[in-house]
Amino acid sequence: xxxPITFDLKPSTQPLPEADRAVALxxxxxGRYFTDHMVTIRWTEGxxxxxxxxxxxAPIPLDPATMALHYGQEIFEGLKAYRRADGxxxxxxxxxxxxxxxxxxxxxxxxxxxxxxxxxxxxxxxAQDAAWVPSxxxxxxxxxPFMFATEVGLGINRPANEYLFMVxxxxxxxxxxxxxxxVSVWLSTDYVRAAPGGTGEAKCAGNxxxxxxxxxxxxxxxxxxxxxxxxxERRWVEEMGSSxxxxxxxxxxxxxxxxxxxxxxxxxxxxxxxxxxxxxxxxYPTEEFRITVDDWRRECESGAITEVFACGTASVITxxxxxxSADGAWTIGDGQAGEITLRLRETLVDIQTGRAEDRHGWLxxxx
Ligand SMILES: *Cc1c(COP(=O)(O)O)cnc(C)c1O
Numbered sequence: 001x002x003x004p005i006t007f008d009l010k011p012s013t014q015p016l017p018e019a020d021r022a023v024a025l026x027x028x029x030x031g032r033y034f035t036d037h038m039v040t041i042r043w044t045e046g047x048x049x050x051x052x053x054x055x056x057x058a059p060i061p062l063d064p065a066t067m068a069l070h071y072g073q074e075i076f077e078g079l080k081a082y083r084r085a086d087g088x089x090x091x092x093x094x095x096x097x098x099x100x101x102x103x104x105x106x107x108x109x110x111x112x113x114x115x116x117x118x119x120x121x122x123x124x125x126x127a128q129d130a131a132w133v134p135s136x137x138x139x140x141x142x143x144x145p146f147m148f149a150t151e152v153g154l155g156i157n158r159p160a161n162e163y164l165f166m167v168x169x170x171x172x173x174x175x176x177x178x179x180x181x182x183v184s185v186w187l188s189t190d191y192v193r194a195a196p197g198g199t200g201e202a203k204c205a206g207n208x209x210x211x212x213x214x215x216x217x218x219x220x221x222x223x224x225x226x227x228x229x230x231x232x233e234r235r236w237v238e239e240m241g242s243s244x245x246x247x248x249x250x251x252x253x254x255x256x257x258x259x260x261x262x263x264x265x266x267x268x269x270x271x272x273x274x275x276x277x278x279x280x281x282x283x284y285p286t287e288e289f290r291i292t293v294d295d296w297r298r299e300c301e302s303g304a305i306t307e308v309f310a311c312g313t314a315s316v317i318t319x320x321x322x323x324x325s326a327d328g329a330w331t332i333g334d335g336q337a338g339e340i341t342l343r344l345r346e347t348l349v350d351i352q353t354g355r356a357e358d359r360h361g362w363l364x365x366x367x
Contacts, residue, residue, distance in 0.1 A: 003116070004116065004117075004249050005041065005049055005052045005116075005117045005120065006052065006365075007052045007054055007120065007121070007124050007143060008051070008052065008053045008054070008158070008356070009051065009053075009054045009124070009128075010053060010054060010055045010056070010335075010361065011037065011054065011056075011128060012036045012037060012055075012056035012057075013056075014037055014056075015036040018131075020214070021131065022048070022130065023133070024127075024171060025134045025136075025139075027173060028134060028139065028170075028171035028172055028173045029172075029173055030140070030142070030170070030172050030173065030175075030314070031170050031172075031199050032170070033170060033171055034057050034130035034168055034169065034170050035057060035132040035141070035168075035169040035170070035171075036056060036057055036128075036179050037055065037056045037057055037126075037128050037129050037169075038054075038055060038058070038125070038166055038167060038168045038169075039051075039052070039053065039054050039055075039056055039121045039122075039124055039125045039167040040052075040053050040055065040142060040164060040165070040166050041113070041117065041121065041164075041165040041166075042150075042162070042163070042165075043111045043131075043162065043163040043164075043165065044111075044161065044162050045161035045162070048111075049111075049113065049114075049117065049165075051120055051290070052117070052121070054125060054128055055248050056206060058097035060164070062164075064150045065098065065147040065152045065153055065175070066148075066149070066150055066152055066153055067150070067151045067152070067153065067156065067160045068148035068149040068150065068160075069183055070154060071149070071156075072096050072199060072204075072205060072206045072209075073108050073109070073110060073148060073149035073159065073160055073163075074146065074147070074148040074149075074204060074205040074206075075101065075104040075105055075108055075110065075146065075147055075203055075204045075205070076144060076145065076146035076147075076150075076203055076204075076205065077097045077100065077101050077143075077144070077203060077314055078097075078142065078143070078144060078203075078313045078314065079091060079093070079094055079097045079101065079142075079143050079145075079240060080092060080140040080141065080142055080143065080313060080352075081126045081133050081140060081141040081143060081169075081173070081366060082140055082352050082353050082354075083133045083134065083135045083139075084134075084353060084354035085113065085353075085354060085355075086354075087112050087304055087367065088354075088367065089126060089130060089205070089365075089366045089367040090122075090352075090354070090363040090364060090366060091122060091126065091143070091288050091363075091364045091366055092117045092196070092249055092270075092362055092363060092364075093274070093362045093364075094118070094177075094364050095115055095119060095364070096270045096273070097118070098113070098115040098118035098119055098144070099115060099295055100268065100270070101113065101118060101145065101147075101203075102115070102206060102274065103160045103202065104146065104201075104202040104203050104366060105202065105203070105242075107199055107202040107204075108159075108199070108202060109158075109159030110147060110149070110159060110160075111145070113165060115207055118312065119364065120367075121145065121165070121167050122143055122145065122167055123364075123366050125143070125168075125169055126143070126169065126366045126367065127155065127366060127367050128360040129141075129169055130251055130346050130367045132169065132171055132367075133171075134171050134172075136173075136174070137174060138173070138174025138177065138349075139171065139173055139174060139176065140171075140172050141169050141170070141171055141172070141173065142146070142169065142170045142172040142313075142314075142343055143167060143168075143169050144167065144168050144169070144170065144258040145166070145167045145359055146162065146166055146167075146168075147163055147165040147166070148163065148164060149162070149163055150151050150162045150163060150164045151363055156337055157232060159189040159205055172314075175314065175315045175316070176315070180317075180318075180319060180337045180342065180345065181319075181337075181359075182318075182319040182320060182321030182322075182335060182336060183223075183224035183225050183310070183319070183320055183321065184222070184223045184224050184225075184320075184321060184322045184323070184324065185218070185223055185224065185225045185226065185227045185240055185268070185320055185322070185323050185324070186217065186218035186221045186223035186225070186227065186325070187227050187229065187230065187293060187323065187324070187325035187326075187352075188214040188217065188226045188227065188228060188364070189212075189213075189229065189234055189325065189326060190214070191213060191214040191217070192228065192229070192230075192231040192234075193207060193214075193228040193238070193239065193265075194207065194228070194231065194263060194265040195232070195236070195265065196231065196232065196263075196264060197264075198231075198265065200264065200265035200266060200267065201262075201265070201266070201267060201268060202267075202348070203267060207267075208242070211226070211241070211242070214226045214228075215241065221324055223324055223325070224241070225240050225241040225243075225310070226241055227239070227240050227241075227245070227323070228240070229293065230265065231265065235292045235293050235294065236260075236290050236291070236292055237260060237291050237292070237293060237296060238263075239260075239266055239267065239321065239367075240259055240310040240318075241293055241310070241311075242267070242312060242314075243269070243271075243310035243311055243312035243315070244260070244266065244267070244269040244271065244272035244310065244311050244312065245259065245260060245308065245309075245310055245311075245320075246258065246259045246272075246275065246308065246309050246310070246311060246341075247259070247291065247296075247305055247306055247307075247308050248305065248306050248307035248338060248340050248341070249299070249305055249306065250304075250306065251339075253283075255284055255306070255340055256284065256285045256286070256287065257275075257285070257286045257287075257288070257340070257344075258259065258287045258288070258289045258291070259272060259274075259275075259276065259286075259287075259288055259289070260289065260290060260291065261288040261289060261290055262288070263290075269311060269312055269313075270311055270313065271312050271316065271317075272311055273343070274348060274360075274362065275317075275348065276288075276346055277310055277360060278344060278347050278348055278351075279344060281347075281359070282343070282344075282347065284340070293325070296323070297323070297328075297330050300323075300330050300331070300332050300347070301330060305332065306332075306338060306340075307332065307333055307338030307339075307341050307346075308320040308332045309337075309338070309341040309345075316345055316349060317341060317344060317345040317348070317350060319336070319337035319338060319341045319342075320332055321335040321337075322335055351363070352360055
């Protein structure tokens with residue numbers, strides 16, 4: 001259906017000196033340093049995708065009336081490149097990110113970038129900036145594809161007719177360098193992240209803008225993260241911050257692994273999807289379900305729910321230790337990272353880094 005997009009390669013004549021890069025890679029943190037290059041592809045109505053270019057990382061001049069700045073047509077993705085023990089570099093399920101990006105685009109009235117072009121854009125950037133893929137334990141190169149409306153004008157009551165797709169890359173440190181630490185969560189009842197018919201399923205900037213105030217409220221209540229409830233009844237548990245949630249009922253060989261069903265208001269996480277399959281591989285029964293706040297609390301107090309964790313590309317898996325709301329607080333299990341939580345985390349990371357067999361064909365070789 002598409003003619004392949006060819007990338008014009010214009011590498012930097014002044015990449016960061018190796019010694020400076022080594023300083024960044026020694027303690028990358030998250031989203032602080034950016035690699036030497038970026039990829040850009042333009043889309044114009046009537047012409048389609050054009051001018052795919054790899055070029056030096058640089059600011060992008062924008063007209064003050066650029067539509068994205070006023071009406072919020074912006075979507076993004078997040079995925080990682082991993083350096084394996086043999087020095088090779090892989091990305092994890094980039095085609096799944098490409099398809100989700102298409103769905104986000106469709107929801108925001110934006111053009112859909114072909115899956116092959118999305119994957120190729122990442123390959124071109126990672127191959128060029130391969131020296132930026134760190135090799136320390138837990139370190140990765142975080143990739144941020146995104147797209148926004150570049151048409152200029154304010155009096156427009158339709159989707160823009162011009163867009164810019166870009167990919168930038170940033171080295172990322174080990175999220176849990178000091179060991180996996182459980183988080184405390186605040187149940188947000190004043191604010192909602194997504195309502196039926198809204199943009200909850202799309203990875204769009206506006207969802208994040210709408211979330212910051214609730215996250216700040218969570219912090220004010222002494223919690224690390226906010227948990228979102230459904231917009232209609234305000235009692236069905238949906239997500240934690242920008243991660244999906246998992247619940248474990250029972251222990252050991254009798255454990256069952258559950259995650260809230262994708263109702264249209266949850267973001268369909270690729271980590272979430274991968275863990276459903278990994279749990280199955282490990283022999284745990286899995287289920288997509290719905291759970292209310294009241295049942296979450298009751299089942300923690302009765303001991304029926306033994307572990308809860310959140311998952312997403314950035315942290316992989318984060319254990320949830322305790323919950324707080326306007327009505328009180330409770331602890332999950334002993335408040336520490338659970339056994340199954342840690343087992344699932346290790347299994348997924350082992351696949352990503354090549355220590356375990358990639359039986360689902362999730363890894364994509366880049367260099
Ligand atoms: C990105 C995101 C996730 C996690 O998705 P992954 O593909 O696993 O990284 C979950 N919830 C929200 C709201 C998100 O934006």
